[in-house]
Amino acid sequence: MPDMYYSKAYEAYSDTIHQSIFKNGTTSLSTVAGTVPRTDGNMFPYPFPNSKKGYHDSKKIKVSPLNQRKENLARGEKMYQINCSICHGNTGDGQGELVKKEKILGVPNYKNLEITVGSVYHVIMYGKNNMGSYASQLTPLDRWKVAEYVIKLKQQ
DSSP, X not given: OHHXXXXXXXXXXXXXXXXXXXXXXXXXXXXXXXXXXXXXXOSSOOOOOSSHHHHHHHTTOOSOSSXXXXXXXXXXXXXHHHXXXXXXXXXXXXXXXXXXXXXXXXXXXXXXXXXXXXXXHHHHHHOBTTBOOOTTTSOHHHHXXXXXXXXXXXXX
């Protein structure tokens, strides 16, 4: 039983025949379909800190780093409905279910705010006033998609 005392070290994601332990020929399994990928934010770095100045500077971002494509807005809408509409309402009027049931108060209507796609991203990332951060719930890419969708709601 020497393998129990001194087990072989396997190199993760290696595809050599000598170390494969799964049917796909590697030492690790593929990511489960439908799971949420976690990125480190390097794809779309966000330079502004969590401060009043950072929020002010974020308002200078008028265009997201994504190309406003239909699939981005569709994904943004889906993520908005899951994470945001409970408070902000389906149309961004600040009349979500929790507001209607008087569980929270003071949720603004997007049409009454001076916001840009950058400031929306900033608030999603760090939170503001009663709203906490959603950085752990949304990837950096999805944050930009939701921000684009919020601006679309503001303009309707």
